[in-house]
Amino acid sequence: MPEIAVLAFVAGVVLAFGLFSTLAIALVPVLGSGWGWGIGMGTAAVAGTVVVLLLTVAGLGLQALAYIGGLFALVTFLSLVTFALVWLERKYLGRLQQRLGPTRVGPFGLLQPVADAVKLLLKEDIVPAWADRVVFWVAPLIAFVPAFMVWVTVPFSRDLVLRNLDLGLLYVVAFSVVGITGLLVAGWGSANKYGVLGSLRSAAQLISYEIPLIVVALTIAMLAGTLNLVEIVERQRPIYALVQPLGLFLFLLAGLAEVGRTPFDIYHAESEIVGGPFVEYSGAHWAAFYLAEYVNTFLVAALTTLLFLGGWKGPLLPPVVWFLLKTFGVVVVMFWFRGTFPRLRIDQLMALGWQMLVPLSFLTLLLTGVALYYRWPWWGLSLASTAVLVGVGWLVHQQASRQRPVLRLIPAREVRSAG
Amino acid sequence: MSDVPKARPGSPHPAGGHGGAGSPERLDAKGQALKGLLPEVLPAFHSHISVALDEVVLTVPPERLVEVCFTLRDDPRTRFDFLRCLSVVDYVTYLEVVYHLWSMEKRHKMVVKVQVPPEAPQVPSVTGVWKGADWFEREGHDLYGVVFTGHPNLAPLLLWEGFPGYPGRKSYPFHNYTEW
């Protein structure tokens, strides 16, 4: 069964990372970070691959090699995507800020992420003296591994999916939550007040924003009638962004908060908390968190595309290209937010989450339920959803403009003569 | 350049003490009005009023300082609610603490001066009158050694704890000074 392939993959990954961690913990202090990490990664990769191959072939026969190939292709693809995202973000933000972004390393700065990766791997590995060593080492892995494992069931087109689980959406949502523990553990294990403060903030934020995320995902599942991601895309006639614009808005905001991007990046804000849970991490440890953040960004964008924008559907171009175009479009919108907005304070963030997003997400759920029960046509739900979205927007605008502050301009001659 | 900038030859008080010989009186209308008003507000200090360029200067003995400052701040004719600057000047034979005052309402200014001996420079703190004197007094204590009695927290401000000597004073050397 293909499930065995997935299990074997999981086993192989766990073994590989376990081996890698042990070797790295042992070798890095002795051989320095470059050699230590290199040998650790190399051995782990080889051992993991061998184990996976053996297990799968033993369980399934040679045809399972196709699955294994797919898994490695996925991991490679995700790494390339991370590189692309890093480059895109820096170039795009640069353009927003009237500057060029990276230009020196490779044509158009395309090799900049490679340079960054090499730099991070070769950096000195500093483990604070009072830190809990095991916890400190394991934290990046806890954040990093689930980020990759979620992708097993995300389809890139109708046929391009590793394993299309019937409970696909549930699997995705469940695994994306596991990564939060990594952040918590990171801050605590750093033995640093800033780290602990950052961990607490991140835990509060990420757990709170899971609720609107999951509830909106649930409404999509209700509309489509299935949790199977391929089916959800297939049944989108019209795309759910039109049917539930409020849902799209909520999902995007909650997703931004989950990934920790501006305006919700207070927990690792450099200008205040000097990095939050990541403050003591340097070099390759930090690279793991960084990688996880970008993979998660891509995941949120991919989910938005699948659940709301019709996935790979579109004329002329092959489906995969459409999927990638739409996902990168959402990613660009997320970068755009980063370039524009200041960040919210943690209590304002929590207030936004609990007082606005959660009730609105439940309202969406209610609307969708009513629409399905009374068999409204799709545009009925669309109208209701848009009405709520516009209404909320109008209320917020009213609130803000009522308090709009005013400055007085007193002519200098008045001040002079008043004396 | 000599090691210690002493009083310049020919002048026991380098700046002439009470803003005396050397600078002509250049009081404007408000200054003139204030000069006439002060003896009414503070009749006991009638003889201590002088003029330095365009400032009306009142010299008070240290023990009467806080009382004078409260009067200047609260009297409706003067209303000096803003302490502009609090400086300490080292005149070798005495230390002078100079208070520059301003009234936001009346828009007139004046100077209050207090003179203390350098061996026992004790001046009552005016933080009760103007809260803004806080760090100025701390700095005066740090750099000149003037002790402002009644100040809530006279800890070092600009120099590190345990800094030897008072660098603002004329007796502190410019050169020939080993730090480590």
Place this chain on the structure above:
Amino acid sequence: MAEARPLEVREILVNMGPQHPSTHGVFRMVLWVDGERIVRVEPHIGYLHRGSEKLCEGETYLQIPTLFDRLDYLSNFNNELAFCLAVEKLMGLEVPERAAYVRVILCELNRIASHLMFYAAFGLDVGAMTPSMYAFRERERIQQVFEAVSGARMMHDYFRVGGLRQPPPDDFKERVQRLLPLLEKGINECDTLLTHNEVFLARTRGIGKISPQEAIAWGMTGPCLRACGVPYDIRAVEPYSLYDRFDFAIPVGAQGDCWDRYMVRVEEMRQSIHIIRQALQQMPEEGPVLTPGARRLPRPPKGEVYVRTENPRGELGVYLVSDGSERPYRVKIRAPSFANLQALPVLMRDCYVADAVVILGSLDIVLGDVDR
């Protein structure tokens, strides 16, 4: 069953140390924090104390403008102006018209540059990266003019007692005239980006309030005081140099919170452009730039003087005591940031850790000024 012990609650001591991305220089804030709320704040300064006042006693009047440049290192021309005005007042010198106009134009340009720097840093404090890039672009334009005039982008040493070190370049007027519309456009862009942004309003509105009476008692001046509603601008109340010839407005806030302090500065930039326009119009084309007959090395008569000028950060006061020689007897520098920073514990009553950074940023301190 064992008796339950009450849970021990202690405040954490968070040290926003001398090295921190947001403390605007070497400044240390020790915060006692209960969860996210600040219970007590203790500022520690002195990391940048260079003994400028003592140094002034050992340098001639010709050498001191370089020291004054480095006090509030973001508004060099304004500092030099304060010192030169002090000596000129003591000596009774009249500065030629052309020099005085050039001084005013450069000081107002410096005010704009300084406020742009504030805007950039404040944006970063609040978490927005883009405003800082926009602000620095405009600042770059101004610094190019400065370089043309004095040879340096920052520490100019251009003003002398009696006028200027050398005449400005021939195309000075055209350069500044070309610069002004670009600056206006840039400032409007910056304004649009941040001022009425909902997130920015949420981060700065109602944060770090201070009442006008308290502000006056603590000796606050400049935009911090004007944000509280007190229309006290030395250029209007006690005009120095040529400021009584110009028509400009003084922006005054209502609540004395961070947004007001920010907005007063943005509006002041626009008013500075207005002043520069008038100055360019009124400036004589020809004329000496140094008082004729002024000695290269001034020797003011015995006496003392206190001169105050409106620095971008507040009231910069210079108390000069002269003993008749070519070196001052005492120079006391009344630094605006020093007085403004004293009130920090008052501003940070009942706020969050994240607010601490925003409040400190809104005060717009420069450690060179605070520590001298």
